[in-house]
Amino acid sequence: MTVLGPTAFAVLLWGVILAVAVVFAYELYALAGEIGLAARVRRRYRTGGDDEP
Amino acid sequence: MVTTEIALGLTVATLVAFTALGVWAARGRDRSAEAFITARDSAGGGRLTATLIASVMGVWILLSASEAGATFGVAAVAGYAVGEALPMLAYSVIGPRVRAVIPDGHSLTEYAYARYGDAMYAFVLLVSVLYMFIFLAAELTGIALALALVADVPQWLTAVLVGGFVLAYTGYGGLRASILTDTVQALLVLPLLVVAFAGAVFALGGAGAIYDGIAATDPSLLDPTDADGFRFGVAIALAIVGAELVNQTWWQRIYAGTDGATVARSFRTATVANGLIVLLAALFGVVAAGNAAVENPATAFFALLGEAFPSWVVLAVTLLALLLVMSSVDSLFNALSSVVTADLPRLLDDPDDRTLTVGARALTVGVAVAAVYVSQAAQSVLALFLFADLLGAAVAAPLVVGLFSDRLTGTGALASGLAGLAVGAAFFPFPLGIGGALRSVPVVGAALPAPDGLYLTSFVGAVAVSVASTLAFAALSDRRYDFDRLSNEIRRLDDPAPDGGRVDGDEGVNES
Numbered sequence: 001m002t003v004l005g006p007t008a009f010a011v012l013l014w015g016v017i018l019a020v021a022v023v024f025a026y027e028l029y030a031l032a033g034e035i036g037l038a039a040r041v042r043r044r045y046r047t048g049g050d051d052e053p
Numbered sequence: 054m055v056t057t058e059i060a061l062g063l064t065v066a067t068l069v070a071f072t073a074l075g076v077w078a079a080r081g082r083d084r085s086a087e088a089f090i091t092a093r094d095s096a097g098g099g100r101l102t103a104t105l106i107a108s109v110m111g112v113w114i115l116l117s118a119s120e121a122g123a124t125f126g127v128a129a130v131a132g133y134a135v136g137e138a139l140p141m142l143a144y145s146v147i148g149p150r151v152r153a154v155i156p157d158g159h160s161l162t163e164y165a166y167a168r169y170g171d172a173m174y175a176f177v178l179l180v181s182v183l184y185m186f187i188f189l190a191a192e193l194t195g196i197a198l199a200l201a202l203v204a205d206v207p208q209w210l211t212a213v214l215v216g217g218f219v220l221a222y223t224g225y226g227g228l229r230a231s232i233l234t235d236t237v238q239a240l241l242v243l244p245l246l247v248v249a250f251a252g253a254v255f256a257l258g259g260a261g262a263i264y265d266g267i268a269a270t271d272p273s274l275l276d277p278t279d280a281d282g283f284r285f286g287v288a289i290a291l292a293i294v295g296a297e298l299v300n301q302t303w304w305q306r307i308y309a310g311t312d313g314a315t316v317a318r319s320f321r322t323a324t325v326a327n328g329l330i331v332l333l334a335a336l337f338g339v340v341a342a343g344n345a346a347v348e349n350p351a352t353a354f355f356a357l358l359g360e361a362f363p364s365w366v367v368l369a370v371t372l373l374a375l376l377l378v379m380s381s382v383d384s385l386f387n388a389l390s391s392v393v394t395a396d397l398p399r400l401l402d403d404p405d406d407r408t409l410t411v412g413a414r415a416l417t418v419g420v421a422v423a424a425v426y427v428s429q430a431a432q433s434v435l436a437l438f439l440f441a442d443l444l445g446a447a448v449a450a451p452l453v454v455g456l457f458s459d460r461l462t463g464t465g466a467l468a469s470g471l472a473g474l475a476v477g478a479a480f481f482p483f484p485l486g487i488g489g490a491l492r493s494v495p496v497v498g499a500a501l502p503a504p505d506g507l508y509l510t511s512f513v514g515a516v517a518v519s520v521a522s523t524l525a526f527a528a529l530s531d532r533r534y535d536f537d538r539l540s541n542e543i544r545r546l547d548d549p550a551p552d553g554g555r556v557d558g559d560e561g562v563n564e565s
Contacts, residue, residue, distance in 0.1 A: 001272070002276055002277065002278050004276075004277065006264045006265075009264045009275065010260035010261065013254065013260050013263070016332050017251050020246055021243075021247045023243060023325065023329060023330075024240075026322070027240070027243065027326070031099035031100065034099040034100065
């Protein structure tokens, strides 16, 4: 029997939780890009807050 | 302990909010039957990925995925995750191909009819509808069971509330409403998964304490090479792949994507996302087995919740379970009604759009009522689920190969599917005395092998025979199918083909 050690188990457990968090961040980024939110933020940053419609 | 009133209040508030969102999404939009079941070219990469995640992530991830982890350990956990990821990877190739050869299509059954004829169409229709309906009933059973365990909510009340509210927005807004609500649900489900599971790790004293609990209870759960876990893991992976390849939910979303490249990219992203989510959920079955008094592995995760968890974690998981159910149930309502709606122009005599729209909505209502009823009558659907998976595993290869090979005939496809099913069924451990009855049949019963309680022989047999037979029929055939027939015969509902896309047997296959 080859049992996972405590360190490997901890890495697996926290690694998967972290990976799902990264998936959420990626999905949020993709959706923001899709609705033009990222472009609006970039435009606002470049123009110092004068966001053109 | 979360009170019944708080759980019910949270449930109703969530259901009302998403019903309003779904109705809002459909207001002022195209109300044709075509839009109701396809939402063609409407979803960009972000929304398509979100709906690919939300549609399949039902409450089953907290029940059956956890059950697999609690019973068979990390080897089965890996199998479950791989099984859930592989169909998405397959669709990243199949999706663009489907859009290329059937640009105006709606469903896999109309493809089966046009490509292979009546018999294969009937087989695929049976398999697809059976699988999706069992999935639907299992979801309603699962959320009813979960809320009863967490807050003593009567099971019939949960099933009726969830079924009723989801029906309201899906019946009104169709696929467009489903995709929008799926998007919001995915954005809530993903962080809730992270918060709930991370909260559970802290509540149990950290990864080290959790590990000690598992090692003391059953160290074989931590063995990735455990034979039973590996056998079950491979079987469940094959079962899921086969079943998802006949799931109409994905065919609808192939057409909902803005273009083929977006579809391929979204399915690839969903491969990673869905694999990770199931890995996390199933891993918590292992955690539960070692850190809670698990009397019934099917509710291992909820048994873990009962172990003096803070109320906020319990509430977060309750909300998570509800969102998971809504996101898959709305997709399944619409997918089930779309399978039949896409065939109505062929079954009825030149119906107008109003007839098709009313038909699609009536079918959605019918599916919802039947699913709520079955969810109350059948408290355990695991065996049925696995048999539906077996049907999918048998029929998937000829369906997919027919998209790429012009040599496979309808007869060859049907024979391959039936051969795979026969071998898989011979090893399948049928419940409710069905296995015993089969084995008591003279001659046939004596020839049947012993059933495999871990399902591996059954699923490997079904897939191997189906694939080998499909490839053999394609290699030996001297006929050629003209793929242009698919785009000519399968048309939009508002632009039906003169003959309704009818193909008799191998009529569409020409001698080379």
